[in-house]
Amino acid sequence: MKYFAGIDIGSTAIKIALIDEEKKILASRVTPTGSHFRKNAITALETTLSEINISMDDLSYMISTGYGRKLMKESDESVSEITANAIGAIEAGRQHGDIKTIINIGGQDTKAIQIDDMGTVTNFAMNDKCAAGTGKFLDVTAMNLEIELEELGDYHFNIKGAPLPINSTCVVFAESEIIGLLADGHNKEEIVAGIHYSIAKRTVRLAKRVGLEGNVYFDGGPAMNKGLVAAMEDELGKELVIPEHPQITTALGAAVLALEAYYDEMEEE
Amino acid sequence: MANHKDEIKHPFNLTHQASEATRMLRSITDDFPDNPEAMNYFYDLYKKVYCEGVSLHENKKIVGTMCVQVPEELIYASGAVPVRLCNGFYTDDHNGADFMPAKSCSLVKATLGMLDSKSTLPFINRLDDIVLPATCDQKRKAGSMIADMGYSVYDMEVPPVKESEEARIYWRRSIRKFAGELKQITGKKLSKSSLKEAMAKISRAQKAYRKLYELRKQKNSVILGKDVFMVTNAYFFDEIESWTEAVNRLNVELEKRVEEKYSAAQRRAPRLLFTGSPAIFPNLKIPMLIEESGGVIVGDETCSSNRMLYDMVSSDEWHLNAMVDGIADNYLKPCTCPIFTKNDDRKRKLLHMAKEFAAEGVVYQSFSGCQVYSMEQASITKALNDEDIPVLFIESDYSPDDMGQLSTRIEAFIESLKAKRRRNRK
Numbered sequence: 001m002k003y004f005a006g007i008d009i010g011s012t013a014i015k016i017a018l019i020d021e022e023k024k025i026l027a028s029r030v031t032p033t034g035s036h037f038r039k040n041a042i043t044a045l046e047t048t049l050s051e052i053n054i055s056m057d058d059l060s061y062m063i064s065t066g067y068g069r070k071l072m073k074e075s076d077e078s079v080s081e082i083t084a085n086a087i088g089a090i091e092a093g094r095q096h097g098d099i100k101t102i103i104n105i106g107g108q109d110t111k112a113i114q115i116d117d118m119g120t121v122t123n124f125a126m127n128d129k130c131a132a133g134t135g136k137f138l139d140v141t142a143m144n145l146e147i148e149l150e151e152l153g154d155y156h157f158n159i160k161g162a163p164l165p166i167n168s169t170c171v172v173f174a175e176s177e178i179i180g181l182l183a184d185g186h187n188k189e190e191i192v193a194g195i196h197y198s199i200a201k202r203t204v205r206l207a208k209r210v211g212l213e214g215n216v217y218f219d220g221g222p223a224m225n226k227g228l229v230a231a232m233e234d235e236l237g238k239e240l241v242i243p244e245h246p247q248i249t250t251a252l253g254a255a256v257l258a259l260e261a262y263y264d265e266m267e268e269e
Numbered sequence: 270m271a272n273h274k275d276e277i278k279h280p281f282n283l284t285h286q287a288s289e290a291t292r293m294l295r296s297i298t299d300d301f302p303d304n305p306e307a308m309n310y311f312y313d314l315y316k317k318v319y320c321e322g323v324s325l326h327e328n329k330k331i332v333g334t335m336c337v338q339v340p341e342e343l344i345y346a347s348g349a350v351p352v353r354l355c356n357g358f359y360t361d362d363h364n365g366a367d368f369m370p371a372k373s374c375s376l377v378k379a380t381l382g383m384l385d386s387k388s389t390l391p392f393i394n395r396l397d398d399i400v401l402p403a404t405c406d407q408k409r410k411a412g413s414m415i416a417d418m419g420y421s422v423y424d425m426e427v428p429p430v431k432e433s434e435e436a437r438i439y440w441r442r443s444i445r446k447f448a449g450e451l452k453q454i455t456g457k458k459l460s461k462s463s464l465k466e467a468m469a470k471i472s473r474a475q476k477a478y479r480k481l482y483e484l485r486k487q488k489n490s491v492i493l494g495k496d497v498f499m500v501t502n503a504y505f506f507d508e509i510e511s512w513t514e515a516v517n518r519l520n521v522e523l524e525k526r527v528e529e530k531y532s533a534a535q536r537r538a539p540r541l542l543f544t545g546s547p548a549i550f551p552n553l554k555i556p557m558l559i560e561e562s563g564g565v566i567v568g569d570e571t572c573s574s575n576r577m578l579y580d581m582v583s584s585d586e587w588h589l590n591a592m593v594d595g596i597a598d599n600y601l602k603p604c605t606c607p608i609f610t611k612n613d614d615r616k617r618k619l620l621h622m623a624k625e626f627a628a629e630g631v632v633y634q635s636f637s638g639c640q641v642y643s644m645e646q647a648s649i650t651k652a653l654n655d656e657d658i659p660v661l662f663i664e665s666d667y668s669p670d671d672m673g674q675l676s677t678r679i680e681a682f683i684e685s686l687k688a689k690r691r692r693n694r695k
Contacts, residue, residue, distance in 0.1 A: 067673055082681030083688070109674065120692050121685040126678055128664065128671075 002060045004262065006088075006254025007045060008081065009033065009068030012107025012135060013221065014041050016048045017251040023091060023259065027051045028248045037068050045074075061262035063254040079257055081250050082113055082124050088253025089217045090119040092243040099241060100214025103207050103232075104250070105199075105222040107135045112207035125209045131171050133202035135222050140171055141195045144178045145188045149225075155192040156227025163193035163231075174198075192227065200231035207236075217241045219249040281322025285360040286389045290319035293551035297495060300561065303533070305492060305526075307519035311499050314507060315550060322391040325508060326350045330455050331392060333399040333420075335380065335408055337572040338427055338604060340444060340596045342582065345467035345509075346459050347451040353505035354399065355573065356380045357549030358389055359667040368414050369407070373638040375666040376546065377407040384415055390506065396420060398454045400447070402427045404608045405641060423450050431601050431609045444597035445590075461589050468582055468596070474509055477516035478578040484523045485567050486626055490534045491526040492519075494541075494566020495556045498548045501574035505549075534565035539686040541566050542622055544615075544649070545634040545642050547573030552667045555634050555675065562680045567626045570619055576605060607641035615645070616652040623658050630686050631660045632679070638666070659686065 001020055008015040014037065016029045029048045034040045049055055062075045069078035085104055093099045102113040108131050114123040131137065142149045164186060168174040174195075181191050199222075207216070216236065222228050223246035233240055243249055281287060298304060298312055317323040330349035334341070337353075344351040356379040365382030383389040384399075401412045402425045409424075416422045426443040428436035452458050481500065484491055500519065504512055526533070541559060543566050548556050556566055569575050580603040584595035605615040619631065631653055635642035643664065650660040661682040665671055 067677070080677050080680035080684055082677065083684040116692070118692060120688040121681060122689075123659070124678075124681060124685075126674065128674075 002262070003054060003058055004255050004258040005045065005049075005059050005062040006084065006251040006256070006258060007041060007062065007064045007066075007072060007075065008084065008248075008251040008254060009037055009041055009064060009066040009072060010081075010107055010250075011067055011109075013247065014044050014068075015066075015248045015251040016045055017248050017255045018048060018052065019252070019255045019259065021259065023256055025248075025252065028245060028251070030247045033068070038071055041068065041072060042074065061258040063258040063261065065250055065254045076258070077261065079254060082111060082126075083121060084253035084257060085111065085219070085250045086113055086115045086121050086253065087119050087256050088249035088251070089113075089219065089243075090115070091252055091256050092219075092245075092249050093215070093217045093241050096215055096217075096241045098214045099217045101207060101210065101212050101216045103203060103216060103218045103240075105134055105203065105218075105220040107221070110134055110203055110206055112203075112210045114210040114213070123210045125206050127202075127206060132174075133199045135220065137171050137174065137195070137199060138222055138225065138228070140175055141178060141192065144175055145182075145191065147188065147192075152192055152196075152228070153226035155189045156196055156225075156230065159189040159193045160187075161190050163197050164190045166191075166194045166198040193231070196225075196228045196231040197235070199228060200235040203232060204235045212236065215241050217243070217249075219243055219246045221247050281388070281391065282320060284388045286358050286383075286386075287320050287322070289358055289360050290315065290551055293553065294320070296557065297499065297553065300557075301493065301495070304496065305519060305522050305533075307515065307522045308496050308499070310515040310518070311496075311503050314503055315499070318391060318506065319389070319550075324391040324395070325506065326352070326392060326395075330397045331395055332451070332454065333396045335399060335411075336402040336404045337577050337606070338402040338404065338600050339400050339425065340447070340600050342464065342467045342471055342596050343444070343448050343451055343459065343593070345470060346464040347448075347455040348457045348463075349397065349451070349455050350508075352390075352392070352396075354380055354383070355505070355547065355549055356383045356389065357502075357552035357667065358383065359552065359669065361386065361389055362667040368411075374405075374407050374546075374636045375552070375638070375668075376549065376636060377405075377411055379667060381411055381414060384420065385418055398423055398450075400425055404606065405639075407638075423447070427608075428601070429608070429610055431604065432611065437598070437601065440601045441594050441597045444600075445593060448593055459589065459593075461587065461592070464589065464592050465587070468584070468592070470509055472581055474504070474513045474516070475578050475581050477513045477520065480520045481516060481523070482568070482575070482579065484520065484527065487527055488627070489527070489530055489532040489536070490538065490540070490565045490567060491523045491531065493533050493560050494543060494569070495553055495560055497566070498553055498556055498569075498574060499550065501578060502548075502550045504578065505573075534560070535563060537687075537690075538563055538565040539629045539683055539690075540564075540627055542568045542570065542619065542626065542628045542631045543634070544570040544619060544631060545646075546636040546639055547571040548634070549573050554669065554672065555632065555663060555665065555679070558672070558676050558679045559632060559683070562676065562683050564630075564679075564683045564686075566632075567628060568622050570605065570615065570622060572606060579603075607645040612645060616649060619649065619653060620656055620658075623653070623656070628658070629690070630682065631658060632682070633660055633662045635662070635664050636666055637664050659689070 361382030
């Protein structure tokens, strides 16, 4: 049996996917990036490998992606997270078919990617320097409201009034806006829903820049937040395809590329 | 008011600017293997000027220019030397932020910062005049601030339209007036022979550039784009004759590379055109990222390079006024700066270049705060996309803080071009 690994070293989390030659996911892992991310990445990889009782030497090919991709010298090569995300979405969304647009919200950036039926990236857009509307935005919101990140979805659906309009697009200013709203006596549910709609609006605007064709696939950590998903679907006017493990799509894409690179090399030899 | 001819106070090589230049120069030379031998002339020139503070143009009058539209033939013919002041230093961008609104163009801010700090160019305190063509709003309004710093500034009027006969008449009058201003500065009246000589001097430089331009059409890329930007950027301040000789020497070496089938980039590196806001040393971050990510820049459409050197004056009338008019025409009609109301020429030029250079994609840089380049982006992208040429639009400035994000975008663009090629083969 051959093993292929994709490792996605993001700004917030390290994601790992291990697959076999049938592209079946054998093991996966999500762990915080931390400050010693190379060390953390290697530890996470070793732990994942040990789950299926193999070691680094058993890997036929490994590709790294994400912000830390270049520093992972253990990898055979690196690829940008946009390409990896596209390939991963085609693989994970296969049963839904016809995925033409991918929206990814990560820890510090938001991407919209347009692909053709072979998974080739034809166009993409990314948020500029600022982290507005990214996973960080949700972190800050949960922290200010003193609730757990996982609870955001529940708060969203328990709303009694209407979502509050959140006007700030900057994470730092949104923080003071949230505090102001709390001080005015608004409840947390309305604020949470307001934040979700604010992120959804920004994200959909970005996605419109690349075009919204076919099925729209939504991944990244925030795709696990059902409240945000509902707000996005509302803004888009259509249903989103949410994969089973939204955080590891890009790592899976890197693993699939590793498999392809391995067989390409075999063919050449 | 401070006099701009005050002495520079700090040891030159210890300024922030000198260390910024040193860092960039090191990565331009050391991060890439096998730079052409003949490039050493240019690397050394930057080192002398920006890192060590060696002055150029001793005993000459120096006229600073603020845009590509200033006819340099007239300056040479008046016995002075033109030096283009458009600046690429991040340190100066910081200094210049004192003068400009927060969201304004890095290039204008950096130029103001350089003129204010006087510690970037060693001969900045010897400028006899600064010519400021009234091109974009930000440059136009910078003039009075520069004058307040103690410099002598000449505002040169530029029409906002370039096709009409009215614009042509207006521009010709503006250029004749500028010729008169030059006489005031240098004390030397234009003559037919001095103008002819100046035209020949510039045309020799342009011929050398055109040769370099042609060499980049080779299927095997014989030179990287980052080096060509270093070459053309040196034209801003170098002594023109030594610049021309150095380019000719480089061309000879590159011709040898053609014969030896030597490639400066990977054999299958996607070929790219660069357009938009100019790449000016040391802000070569986007060209560098492109070529570090496995692409190669084979041509450009920018005012720091191709737009500055490609179009040549053609004059078949040898009366002084007709010569001045002929020169004027060359600085208006072919100019593809987005400040002009209509700019279909820019689309045509890019489409033409994409064919000529077999370019597979275009990278379009717009400095944050440069409205005209950002506004033209959509229509240029559409024109290129219609011909199946993908465009990567990047809004950025001189700050290094978006390098991580930019490298992801640039790499993804290059990967998508490679994937497109594979798909087309199948």
